[in-house]
Amino acid sequence: MKWAPVSQTAQLHTILQLLMQDPPQFSSYASIFQLLTGHKTRNSLKIGQQVHAHMVLRGLQPNAFVGAKMVAMYASSGDLDSAALTFNHITHPSSSLLYNSIIRAYTVYGYFEKTIETYFQMHFLGLMACNFTYPFVLKSCADLSRIGLGRCIHGQSLRTGLGFDMYVGTSFIDMYVKCGELSDARMVFDELPMRDVSSWNALIAGYMKDGMIHVAEDLFGRMSNRNIVSWTAMISGYTQNGLGERALCLFEEMLKEGSEVKPNWVTIMSVLPACAHSAALEQGRRIHKFARGVGLDSNPSVQTALAAMYAKCGSLVDSRFCFDRIHPNKTGLVAWNTMITAYSSHGYGVEAVTTFDDMVRAGIQPDAISFTGLFSVCSHSGLVDAGLKYFNCMSSVYSVEPRYEHYACVVDLLGRAGRLLEAKELIYQMPMQAGPSIWGALLAGCRKYRNLEIAEIAAGKLFVLEPENSGNYVLLSNMYAEAGMWEEVNNLRALLKCEGMKKNPGSSWIEINGKSHLFLGGDKSHPQSKEIHLLLEALPEKIKAAGYIPDTSFALHDVSEEEKECNLKTHSEKQAIAFGLLNTSPDTVLRVTKNLRTCGDCHTFIKFISKIYRQEIIVRDVNRFHHFKEGSCSCGDYW
DNA sequence: ATAGGGTTAG
Known part of the structure; x- marks a missing residue:
């Protein structure tokens, strides 16, 4: 238990004695509630309740002033119900102070509708809002996206002059930013007579949210006083805009700046996704170490973010370790979802399902994201x-209505299992329009099970929905070729030659000794390119002896078999792995990231490599992990 | 009082 500072405890005793006096003084009660409001001791609520009871015993009805202090006391001690009850029992609530304290309480607890409702009530009674009212009301407007109401209040506050108050003005900046009205936010900022760090921070966050990095950087550069929020806003802005490298750089720079700014748990959470996106496990570990050093690794949110980071960097063991360190009572929905998703993206179906069941047993209600992770892993690990x-009972048992993404996963699940008719039926039955992801999943299933009839339906939809995606034409064309339908192949080839077809070039990167190396499909610009390609020339022959057969069906059927084999050899993930083999010892785990889905040939190829070189290889493709070890892959060839 | 916030498939 934490002890209050001596002076405060002394004050408390003095006032408690005053309370015994006759006649009773309202101001004494008010003072004690005020003192308790500041106290963060565990028994402040108990003392408050006793003082409250003391008033009741003496037949004292709190007036608006004492009521305001009582409301604040209850709210700060975690008892919003008593705060609201107290507020509702005040007979003549004609005091802005009283309204301010209940408005503050509702906002702090996230009851934004109640805040606004109470603000209207206050307005109706003719009570004036003040500089302590607006920040909470505006935060509520921001959260509920009630921009119309916000603008109305803005106009009002400008007439009374309160709109030029620094706190109120900053709240308006924040509100406009959160509602996506950046130019209005800028206008408020420009017209504020006094600004503080928070005003700048709010605007920086706004520019970052709109992807206007340079403006944010310019503001940040021009600030005279930066606090930890300013740095954190920049760092999280970078990660949100996919600039992980810059986020990490700025984090390091901030640490060099000295003890002026102290990173807190929000800072750690903002920088961690930067490691996840670039698959930079070593950097992630460094930040974890740092967090441990400053005692931030016991924060449940940080632990959750760490679990997510490790999963995205390919280390499930570390991910689970962080998850298990979260206090059971603090293991919330997001933490469980993170763990389910972690197993899901690594293809660990049984573990994901077990985690889902554990979550339900722990009394946490799953949400839409829990089910997305669950269905995704079931589909990828064959747990049809x-x-x-789970799909059939998610609505009735867990009261989560299936969303578009759930249908997408289940169509994929059925498609991968070869239950193509059921998949097609589900698409026709679903209550919303199927888009490219759903028809694409069906088409992929058709290709796997060589069902040309349904493939033509799916492809037909896709040609309309995303005519510029060359992948769909290639897929159907390869299916026609396999069936010997050359006329159809030629028709599609003609379509493919059209302008505007998107060809997403493949790229992979591998991290060795903390340095990341990038490879593009067919590219030969890497300094070690010669050795890499020599190795890639030799490898297929070497592993063919072990049973490898190049699968050229992953190339377009318009070149000779030899040429196809040659194209396959230079797929970017093969280059990255060759580079890894050349520069590491066999006990190093090779960690490769690829921007597209790994092709079937590369998948087989890597399995053989892992066997012959006895080296563990973890490949993260665009949305999935493959753990290659001893000639097999964690996905069980089902991805 | 205002600013910074972790989890989603293909």
């Missing part, structure tokens, strides 16, 4: 019946 079982 389990997936369907």
Whole structure:
């Protein structure tokens, strides 16, 4: 238990004695509630309740002033219900102070509708809002996206002059930013007579949110006083805009700046996704170490973010370790979802399902994201019946209505299992329009099971929905070729030659000794390119002896078999792995990231490599992890 | 009092 500072405890005793006096003084009660409001001791609520009871015993009805202090006391001690009850019992609530304290309480607890409702009530009674009212009302407007009401209040506050108050003005900046009205935010900022760090911070966050990095950087550069929020806003702005490298750089720079700014848990959470996106495990570990050093690793949110980071960097073991360190009572929905998603993206179906069940047993209600992770892993690890079982009862048992993404996963699940008719039926039955992801999943299933009839339906939809995506034409064309339908192949080839077709170039990167190396498909610009390609020339022959057969069906059927094999050899993930083999010892785990889905040939190829070189290889493709070890892959060839 | 916030498939 934490002890209050001596002076405060002394004050408390003095006032408690005053309370015994006759006649009773309202101001004494008010003072004691005020003192308790500042106290963060565990028994402040108990003392408050006793003082309250003391008033009741003496037949004292709190007036608006004492009521305001009582409301604040209850709210700060975690008892919003008593705060609201107290407020509602005040017979003549004609005091802005009283309204301010309940408005503050509702906002702090996230009851934004109640805040606004109470503000209207206050307005109706003719009570004036003041500089302590607006920040909470505006935060509520921001959170509920009630921009119309916000503008109305803005106009009002400008007439009374309160709109030029620094706190109120900053709240308006924040509100406009959160509602996506950046130019209005800028206008408020420019017209504020006094600004403080928060005003700048709010505007920086706004520019970052709109992707206007340079403006944010310019503001940040021009600030005379930066606090930890300013740095954190920049760092999280970078990660949100996919600039992980810059986020990490700025984080390091901030640490060099000295002890002026102290990173807190929000800072750690803002920088961690930067490691996840670039698959920079070592950097992630460094930040984890740092967090441990400053005692931030016991924060449940940080632990959750760490678990997510490790999962995205490919280390499930570390991910689970961080998850297990979260206090059971503090393991919330997001933490469980993170762990389910972690197993899901690594293809660990049974573990994901177990985690889902553990979550339910722990009394946490799953949400839409829990089910997305669950269905995704069921589909990728072949747990068809389990997936369907959960899908069929998600609404009735867990009261989560299936969303578009759930249908997408289940269509994929059925498609991968070869249950193409059911998949097609589900698409026709679903209550919303199917888009490219759903028809694409069906088409992929058709290709795997060579169902040309349904493939033509799916492809037909895709040609309309995303005519510029060359992948769909290639897929159907390869299916026609396999069936020997050359006329159809030629028709599609003609379409493919059209302008505006998107060809997403493949790229992979590998991190070795903390340095990341990038490879593009067919590219030969890397300094070690010669050795890499020599190795890639030799490898197929070497592993063919072990049973490898190049699968050229992943190339377009318009070149000779030899040429196809040659194209396959230079796929970017093969280059990255060759580079890894050349520069590491066999006990190093090779960690490769790829921007697209890994092709079937590369997948087989890597399995053989992992066996012959006895080296563990972890490949993260655009949305999935493959753990290659001893000639097999964690995905069980089902991805 | 105002600013910074972790989890989503293909």
